[in-house]
Amino acid sequence: MDNLTVEQALEALLAHSKMIEETEKVPVLQAWGKVLAEDMVAELDNPPFDKSPIDGYACKSEDLVGASEEHPITLKVLEEIDAGQYSEITVEKGQAVRIMTGAAIPKGCDCCVRQEDTDYGEDTVKIFHPTRQWQNYCYQGEDFKRGTVLLKKGTRIGFVEAGILASMGKTEANVYRRARVAILTTGDEVMAPGQKLLPGKIYDCNQSLLAARMEDFGVELVKLDSIEDRPQAMTKAIQDIAPSVDLIITTGAVSVGKKDIMHEALELAGAQRIFWHIQMKPGMPTLFSVYQDTPVISLSGNPFGVAVSVDLLIRPMLQKMMQDEALKTRREKCVLKNEFVKEVRGRRYIRAVTDGESVTIPTGLHSNGVLATMAGCNCLIEMQGGKPGTKVGELAEIILL
Numbered sequence: 001m002d003n004l005t006v007e008q009a010l011e012a013l014l015a016h017s018k019m020i021e022e023t024e025k026v027p028v029l030q031a032w033g034k035v036l037a038e039d040m041v042a043e044l045d046n047p048p049f050d051k052s053p054i055d056g057y058a059c060k061s062e063d064l065v066g067a068s069e070e071h072p073i074t075l076k077v078l079e080e081i082d083a084g085q086y087s088e089i090t091v092e093k094g095q096a097v098r099i100m101t102g103a104a105i106p107k108g109c110d111c112c113v114r115q116e117d118t119d120y121g122e123d124t125v126k127i128f129h130p131t132r133q134w135q136n137y138c139y140q141g142e143d144f145k146r147g148t149v150l151l152k153k154g155t156r157i158g159f160v161e162a163g164i165l166a167s168m169g170k171t172e173a174n175v176y177r178r179a180r181v182a183i184l185t186t187g188d189e190v191m192a193p194g195q196k197l198l199p200g201k202i203y204d205c206n207q208s209l210l211a212a213r214m215e216d217f218g219v220e221l222v223k224l225d226s227i228e229d230r231p232q233a234m235t236k237a238i239q240d241i242a243p244s245v246d247l248i249i250t251t252g253a254v255s256v257g258k259k260d261i262m263h264e265a266l267e268l269a270g271a272q273r274i275f276w277h278i279q280m281k282p283g284m285p286t287l288f289s290v291y292q293d294t295p296v297i298s299l300s301g302n303p304f305g306v307a308v309s310v311d312l313l314i315r316p317m318l319q320k321m322m323q324d325e326a327l328k329t330r331r332e333k334c335v336l337k338n339e340f341v342k343e344v345r346g347r348r349y350i351r352a353v354t355d356g357e358s359v360t361i362p363t364g365l366h367s368n369g370v371l372a373t374m375a376g377c378n379c380l381i382e383m384q385g386g387k388p389g390t391k392v393g394e395l396a397e398i399i400l401l
């Protein structure tokens with residue numbers, strides 16, 4: 001299969017992306033970025049008791065009707081309850097307890113009065129303002145109730161989810177094993193940043209770009225390496241790493257040049273070629289193969305092509321493998337703020353910035369080898385072929401990065 005539409009390519013990529021079923025128990029403190037392998041059900045009410053949201057006095061609201069600066073109402077203070085303490089007493093008419101923020105409200109009370117509205121009395125307290133029934137009152141279970149599914153299977157654990165797990169009293173979470181990925185870049189013209197550039201060489205930016213995106217996607221990066229432009233070297237690199245990973249990503253050497261070694265390297269390895277070429281720009285010469293059950297996606301070397309392909313093609317693969325809802329491709333329609341004058345023959349993806357309603361295409365060069373103008377971009381505009389360009393005010397289909 002060659003020269004597929006983007007949709008056909010995605011279908012083939014997904015067909016060879018296997019869901020990872022292995023799970024592991026990890027401490028909540030180390031669960032950040034991982035995907036829940038089971039629904040998390042609350043085994044308690046939170047808060048587990050009615051509690052005060054203020055520092056003041058808990059009492060009966062019926063006692064406070066008509067309270068004012070001129071005619072304060074005096075209540076007997078039975079005791080003080082601090083946060084973390086629990087009192088078995090029952091407050092009757094005409095009585096109150098001194099209470100601190102976060103402390104359990106005793107039986108008989110239906111409101112808490114701010115201490116600023118009182119004379120701060122210790123044995124008795126004067127109250128200068130009425131307080132409504134259930135005002136300044138947090139109910140048992142108002143955060144969550146016992147038996148509620150708080151986090152669904154497939155949820156990626158971020159900072160909020162880690163907090164929710166902790167408030168459920170969990171110390172461990174059952175998560176899917178993260179996808180293991182290897183990144184192999186090619187090109188005798190590329191050198192690692194930090195080295196002194198020699199004539200004809202450029203710095204390798206694809207490794208850092210892909211490694212950073214893998215971190216964002218929550219995968220485990222098992223290998224990040226630069227392989228010399230020799231088919232045998234790439235064959236060996238693929239054969240060595242394949243048993244330990246779920247996906248191999250390569251960049252460069254997939255076009256038609258004499259040094260475009262990926263085709264020969266994969267053939268030497270005995271990999272099955274699934275497709276070559278997608279009807280899109282950038283990323284047209286993408287090559288997809290399977291080596292002994294391990295998918296190998298070979299992107300063109302052009303950095304902007306890599307940046308587009310990692311979100312358009314690789315992200316859906318990892319979404320399926322890791323069953324991670326957070327990785328689902330997010331599309332929106334936004335109003336174009338400016339024009340893109342290049343003729344669009346086939347499907348094209350353009351770097352852009354959206355504020356959620358409109359979308360702006362950065363000025364500067366939009367060549368597939370140019371990455372700098374993508375700085376600050378947060379979306380790609382998807383343009384269908386056969387158009388002379390874009391017009392201001394048109395609705396554009398965008399993919400959020």
Ligand SMILES: Nc1nc2c(c(=O)[nH]1)N[C@H]1C(S)=C(S)[C@@H](COP(=O)(O)OP(=O)(O)OC[C@H]3O[C@@H](n4cnc5c(N)ncnc54)[C@H](O)[C@@H]3O)O[C@H]1N2
Nearest residue numbers: 185187190203204205206252253254255260284300301302
């Ligand atoms: N005669 C033809 N030439 C080309 C065609 C074609 O159809 N006929 N297709 C062009 C298109 S489209 C693309 S895309 C490129 C794809 O080339 P390769 O995938 O073989 O990639 P390379 O040649 O290795 O690299 C392309 C470009 O990107 C630079 N590069 C590569 N790796 C890195 C890296 N790790 N970091 C930074 N930059 C990198 C490389 O130096 C090249 O400039 O082929 C066209 N040619």
Ligand code: MOO
Nearest residue numbers: 282283284305368
């Ligand atoms: O596919 Mo190439 O990345 O279009 O320039």
